[in-house]
Amino acid sequence: MSPTTAAKLVRALTSPEYAVRQIIRRFSIGSLEFRLSLDALDRPYYAFGVKQAIYLAARLKHPKVSVIEFGVATGGGLLALEKYAAELGREAGIQVEVYGFDTGEGLPAATSDYRDLAYVWKQGTYKNGCGKTNIATKIRKAPA
DSSP states (O other): OOHHHHHHHHHHOOOOHHHHHHHHHHHHOOOOHHHHHTTOOSSSSHHHHHHHHHHHHHHHSSSEEEEEEOOOOHHHHHHHHHHHHEEEHHHHOOOEEEEEESSSSSSOOSSOGGGGGGGOOOOOTTTOOHHHHHHHSTTTOOOO
């Protein structure tokens, strides 16, 4: 048993709510709204962002809205974003368009701005070699 698996097991035994949340997440029990309220999603912050974009679009009486991910990497986040957009958009009657961008070159060089945290984030961090074609095979609405 790996240390990570052991830690998850101990956490489930000492915190039953954690175990319940993981079961709900793993088997997609209930609506997305329900799972979001329990924080039982892989990327709850993505679902929350999509939910808020849909809410704003509905309030402004827009029929559709776009959500964007910058720094797609291997596409896992983009897949989650697409899944959440489809389910929440269908429930609300709002069309959600999902876009993802990534140069594949990682982070750019830091500027002189202290907020860039140049001592933490180095140029090229998050560089990936997966390329557009690998990601395009994973997502449902790949660009032509």
